[in-house]
Amino acid sequence: MATSKISGTILRNATKNNNVVKRVVSTVSPVEDHMGVTAATQCPVRGVFDSMESLWNSPKPDNSITKETAISKIQPYKNVPGPKGLPVVGTLFDYFKKDGPKFEKMFEAYQQRAIEHGPIFKEKIGAISTVVISDPDAYNKVLQVEGKYPNRREMEPMAYYRRKKNIDLGLVNAQGEEWYKHRTVVSKKMLKMKEVVEYCQDMDKVADDFVCHIRSRLSPNGQVEGLEKELFKWAMESIGTFLFEDRIGCFSYPTPYNTQSFIDNLQGFFKLMQPLMYNVPLYKITPTKLWKKYEACADNVLAIGRSFVMKKKNQLEQRPSTDDDKPSFLEYLLTQQSLTVEEALSTAVDLLVGATETTSTGSTWVLYCLAKHPEVQEKLCQEVNDVLGDDKEITPQKLAKLQYVKAVLKETFRLYPITFATSRHIQSDLEILGYKLPEGTHVQANLFGMFRDPSLFPNPEEFKPERWLRESNMDSNLKALSNLVWGHGARMCIGRRFAEQEMHIMLSKIVQNFRLEHETTVEPVLNTVMTPDQPLKLKFIPRDV
Numbered sequence: 001m002a003t004s005k006i007s008g009t010i011l012r013n014a015t016k017n018n019n020v021v022k023r024v025v026s027t028v029s030p031v032e033d034h035m036g037v038t039a040a041t042q043c044p045v046r047g048v049f050d051s052m053e054s055l056w057n058s059p060k061p062d063n064s065i066t067k068e069t070a071i072s073k074i075q076p077y078k079n080v081p082g083p084k085g086l087p088v089v090g091t092l093f094d095y096f097k098k099d100g101p102k103f104e105k106m107f108e109a110y111q112q113r114a115i116e117h118g119p120i121f122k123e124k125i126g127a128i129s130t131v132v133i134s135d136p137d138a139y140n141k142v143l144q145v146e147g148k149y150p151n152r153r154e155m156e157p158m159a160y161y162r163r164k165k166n167i168d169l170g171l172v173n174a175q176g177e178e179w180y181k182h183r184t185v186v187s188k189k190m191l192k193m194k195e196v197v198e199y200c201q202d203m204d205k206v207a208d209d210f211v212c213h214i215r216s217r218l219s220p221n222g223q224v225e226g227l228e229k230e231l232f233k234w235a236m237e238s239i240g241t242f243l244f245e246d247r248i249g250c251f252s253y254p255t256p257y258n259t260q261s262f263i264d265n266l267q268g269f270f271k272l273m274q275p276l277m278y279n280v281p282l283y284k285i286t287p288t289k290l291w292k293k294y295e296a297c298a299d300n301v302l303a304i305g306r307s308f309v310m311k312k313k314n315q316l317e318q319r320p321s322t323d324d325d326k327p328s329f330l331e332y333l334l335t336q337q338s339l340t341v342e343e344a345l346s347t348a349v350d351l352l353v354g355a356t357e358t359t360s361t362g363s364t365w366v367l368y369c370l371a372k373h374p375e376v377q378e379k380l381c382q383e384v385n386d387v388l389g390d391d392k393e394i395t396p397q398k399l400a401k402l403q404y405v406k407a408v409l410k411e412t413f414r415l416y417p418i419t420f421a422t423s424r425h426i427q428s429d430l431e432i433l434g435y436k437l438p439e440g441t442h443v444q445a446n447l448f449g450m451f452r453d454p455s456l457f458p459n460p461e462e463f464k465p466e467r468w469l470r471e472s473n474m475d476s477n478l479k480a481l482s483n484l485v486w487g488h489g490a491r492m493c494i495g496r497r498f499a500e501q502e503m504h505i506m507l508s509k510i511v512q513n514f515r516l517e518h519e520t521t522v523e524p525v526l527n528t529v530m531t532p533d534q535p536l537k538l539k540f541i542p543r544d545v
């Protein structure tokens with residue numbers, strides 16, 4: 001496990017600043033949306049935080065400000081503590097200093113800032129100003145001002161690229177009513193468990209094929225060269241079964257040219273987006289070298305993604321599905337009155353893009369954590385064998401019983417939250433932790449910092465899936481914090497149910513078939529999502545020989 005250089009207690013350090021207020025009970029009233037789904041049911045953490053009072057309101061000796069005085073002493077935005085920066089560029093140049101924070105380690109920078117400045121700090125890096133919250137209860141207030149159309153910070157290079165090419169912004173970057181239109185269509189299929197479990201059998205087959213594929217790729221020393229790319233193929237094959245109700249053929253040998261090219265370009269697309277997102281956006285004035293590389297990757301991703309989608313669309317036109325067929329998600333999209341054909345195609349490509357780097361990287365971290373913890377691996381294998389018995393197929397009923405598998409995934413994401421912070425532009429003024437934030441402020445929850453805060457998670461550097469089991473004595477409200485790795489509210493990750501299902505299945509099959517050992521120690525870095533800083537060298541030792 002990567003041991004962070006930083007340790008400490010963010011929340012208790014708040015008392016170093018004069019800004020600590022007694023936390024006020026939050027009363028989030030569930031708002032019903034057009035689909036009759038309450039916001040409370042959409043967001044598993046919402047509401048749960050309401051009762052976090054007991055955790056966070058316990059008297060602190062040096063926290064003498066009462067609720068009333070806190071309210072009368074609400075301070076303006078300009079007084080929110082944080083690192084001092086220069087006019088216009090803020091702290092940007094700090095990130096270029098040899099011993100300064102690093103863009104590719106923003107999660108550590110946030111953790112360090114929170115330890116220095118307390119549970120609320122603000123930072124301006126170049127053109128971007130952000131308020132970062134490291135107090136779970138206080139962050140609940142952000143949920144109250146999400147509005148009907150929650151607004152996340154754009155992935156600026158991606159959005160700029162699409163505007164330049166006149167392409168639909170898609171679910172990830174669209175805002176307001178435009179976003180809502182796409183979201184309404186997609187969520188009907190992707191957020192409903194009833195719909196997602198329909199794909200359990202397909203995912204089970206993909207996972208079985210992945211296990212065979214791994215066996216075929218084992219070198220004499222038991223390693224799989226380019227493991228990350230192989231996991232990427234599994235993620236792509238899995239989403240393909242959903243989007244197209246068909247197999248893409250990622251495991252065939254040699255790897256189909258389009259698949260390989262999609263993988264290479266998508267990885268470049270995410271890697272290059274990271275520096276483009278945080279640096280001064282010179283690419284908007286002139287196409288910089290970095291931008292040209294990014295644009296080439298984005299062009300390829302789009303062209304290949306589109307070719308997969310178009311191929312399926314043409315097949316459907318030649319052979320429309322019958323009543324006996326399970327219609328694919330692409331077919332569903334193409335038949336929606338509210339979307340144009342172009343919008344439907346864009347959405348399908350977005351899902352292909354959104355589903356691959358995330359789940360493959362998340363799975364890389366799980367396999368790494370397991371390889372480092374043989375005792376967890378054995379416990380996991382035992383659970384899988386007990387639940388599956390002789391019939392190796394994973395059904396939704398069996399999946400529901402695999403509690404330790406789920407705990408392993410949660411614990412992995414606690415240590416390596418692949419999206420290290422949430423993002424919202426608040427839609428009305430907000431009083432939080434003694435400060436008044438104006439409408440439009442960009443606010444983030446410091447996930448990495450909170451997940452490694454010893455006052456929240458004892459021995460935070462230890463990998464202990466048991467924390468998340470029903471019988472553990474961890475406060476149930478704190479358990480809910482793990483949901484934030486998927487975002488929250490009406491804009492939470494739309495692929496969450498799908499991603500969890502495919503990862504739980506794949507993980508079960510891997511531990512059933514292999515014992516994992518690790519040969520390298522890796523650290524997390526940001527390539528837009530949090531990835532290992534070097535290729536993983538894991539040994540897959542077949543259990544049946």
Ligand code: HEM
Binds near residue numbers: 152423495496
């Ligand atoms: C380990 C896997 C994944 C993680 C950790 C993850 C995490 C996230 C997070 C944190 C967000 C932002 C949510 C918010 O702002 O509240 C998000 C959005 C999104 N995710 Fe995922 N995701 C994963 C897998 C997937 C998959 C498999 C798909 C597609 C099948 C997907 C599609 C999307 C889309 C389209 C959005 C934008 C949703 C919107 O703005 O309405 N993700 N994801």
